Amino acid sequence: MKLKSIVLPVLTALFGIAAAFAADNARPNIVFILADDIGYGDWSCYGATKVKTPNLDRLAAQGRRFTDAHSPSAVCTPTRYAFMTGEYAWRKPGTGILPGTAALIVEPGRVTVPSLLKQAGYTTGVVGKWHLGLGAQSPTDYNGEIKPGPLEIGFDYAWLLPATGDRTPCVWIENHRVVGLDPADPIKLDYTVQRGQPESFVNGIPRIGRQIGGKAALWKDDEIADLLTKKAVAFIEKNKAKPFFLYFATHDIHVPRVPHPRFRGTSQAGVRGDVIQEFDGTIGEIMTALDRLKLADNTLLIVTSDNGGVIDTNGPDEVNAGTVETNNGHLQNGVLRGTKGSPYEGGTRVPFIARWPGHVQTGTSDALICHVDMLATAAALTGQKLTADAGPDSFNILPALLGEKRDQPCRDHLVEHGNVLALRKGQWKLIPASAGGGKNKKGKTRKPTVAELYNLADDIAETKNVAGQHPETVKEMSALLQEVREKGRSRP
Numbered sequence: 398m399k400l401k402s403i404v405l406p407v408l409t410a411l412f413g414i415a416a417a418f419a420a421d422n423a424r425p426n427i428v429f430i431l432a433d434d435i436g437y438g439d440w441s442c443y444g445a446t447k448v449k450t451p452n453l454d455r456l457a458a459q460g461r462r463f464t465d466a467h468s469p470s471a472v473c474t475p476t477r478y479a480f481m482t483g484e485y486a487w488r489k490p491g492t493g494i495l496p497g498t499a500a501l502i503v504e505p506g507r508v509t510v511p512s513l514l515k516q517a518g519y520t521t522g523v524v525g526k527w528h529l530g531l532g533a534q535s536p537t538d539y540n541g542e543i544k545p546g547p548l549e550i551g552f553d554y555a556w557l558l559p560a561t562g563d564r565t566p567c568v569w570i571e572n573h574r575v576v577g578l579d580p581a582d583p584i585k586l587d588y589t590v591q592r593g594q595p596e597s598f599v600n601g602i603p604r605i606g607r608q609i610g611g612k613a614a615l616w617k618d619d620e621i622a623d624l625l626t627k628k629a630v631a632f633i634e635k636n637k638a639k640p641f642f643l644y645f646a647t648h649d650i651h652v653p654r655v656p657h658p659r660f661r662g663t664s665q666a667g668v669r670g671d672v673i674q675e676f677d678g679t680i681g682e683i684m685t686a687l688d689r690l691k692l693a694d695n696t697l698l699i700v701t702s703d704n705g706g707v708i709d710t711n712g713p714d715e716v717n718a719g720t721v722e723t724n725n726g727h728l729q730n731g732v733l734r735g736t737k738g739s740p741y742e743g744g745t746r747v748p749f750i751a752r753w754p755g756h757v758q759t760g761t762s763d764a765l766i767c768h769v770d771m772l773a774t775a776a777a778l779t780g781q782k783l784t785a786d787a788g789p790d791s792f793n794i795l796p797a798l799l800g801e802k803r804d805q806p807c808r809d810h811l812v813e814h815g816n817v818l819a820l821r822k823g824q825w826k827l828i829p830a831s832a833g834g835g836k837n838k839k840g841k842t843r844k845p846t847v848a849e850l851y852n853l854a855d856d857i858a859e860t861k862n863v864a865g866q867h868p869e870t871v872k873e874m875s876a877l878l879q880e881v882r883e884k885g886r887s888r889p
């Protein structure tokens with residue numbers, strides 16, 4: 398056999414592999430994991446000692462750990478809306494925390510993270526908590542084809558927990574239908590029923606809104622984390638041969654906190670700590686699956702949270718436990734002030750780890766970034782240009798992920814969305830005076846009645862209001878916040 402007849406095909410094959418590798422490298426798989434209500438201090442790589450998160454710590458060591466990453470809002474729905482659309486949710490009425498009867502709030506046809514990636518040839522999937530509404534009108538009819546939903550705004554596949562774990566309906570949706578629904582026992586929801594009323598209990602746990610019917614389709618609370626992980630891994634496995642985008646929104650660690658028995662009692666911070674460790678177990682399984690399928694090197698894996706941490710029982714029963722006592726001194730938001738819902742840093746500054754071996758530089762980054770930036774970042778990653786009306790508040794944070802241009806921030810300001818709007822710029826944080834004043838209905842988060850200015854460079858815990866010493870900064874930042882509000886966009 399002549400040498401040429403062996404060498405040529407081998408070379409051709411090698412070049413083919415190299416070309417395919419280059420193409421794949423230009424378009425990594427993207428797995429974006431959004432935890433629920435996990436705070437800045439909840440993982441050991443962010444300082445926790447009473448909760449152990451070995452998988453997240455390993456991920457942080459292999460990737461880049463951000464210290465100034467923010468959720469676009471201090472609560473669930475608006476964060477998810479902004480992540481999906483690249484638009485601050487506070488610009489659009491009706492994007493507050495939704496009931497399980499709400500219609501879809503993302504207009505089909507607009508540019509979203511999944512629709513943009515689909516355009517670039519990605520197969521797109523969502524697994525987990527949706528909470529962006531379903532159907533064309535409220536109340537959602539869960540008994541037939543449920544649409545529009547994720548499949549109408551860019552996803553190829555959906556496995557959903559429709560609203561939240563503590564809101565009805567307590568059933569799974571796959572693509573357009575409730576899984577395992579008996580047509581003879583249709584679902585009807587009554588959102589006049591408050592959590593804690595006798596009619597609000599499902600699986601022995603009080604929910605917001607009563608669920609009538611759908612008995613055969615009810616989820617099992619202590620199996621939610623395992624089932625979602627299984628669905629996420631199945632999506633990855635099914636699509637391993639081509640570029641894919643998976644948006645994996647976990648139920649952990651939102652209430653009700655019902656860990657699988659193997660995690661119960663494993664932390665030193667009560668049930669709330671146990672479900673953080675269950676979340677860490679989920680991350681471990683995703684990492685193992687990426688390794689097993691030899692996808693880890695070609696996957697941008699991001700793990701973060703949808704808002705800051707909070708100690709809440711959110712109901713009369715013990716399974717929701719998460720009290721100051723059971724928390725045992727664990728600081729869910731580290732040294733930060735405020736919690737979920739608040740305009741202080743504890744409301745939106747969240748853990749954020751990104752890994753893409755050989756591309757995302759290892760170490761830590763103090764770059765100011767936000768989940769609202771994912772749209773412009775996905776566009777940059779796939780070589781697409783955003784149209785002028787798409788993602789009005791989305792900045793490309795690829796340089797921060799890849800570690801280039803360390804001295805140039807990707808965004809020089811950010812609006813933080815708590816119960817009032819706050820503004821970050823450089824070392825400064827402005828919370829303008831609010832007409833509302835006082836406390837909210839739970840007596841938790843007050844709205845500042847005078848302007849508050851903090852110098853985060855030496856006061857990250859927002860303890861000293863220095864507005865009086867820096868009237869010019871207050872004036873400039875107030876004007877910028879007003880401009881960002883009035884202009885309808887902040888992306889250049």
Ligand code: CA
Pocket residue numbers: 433434472473651703704
């Ligand atoms: Ca949340």
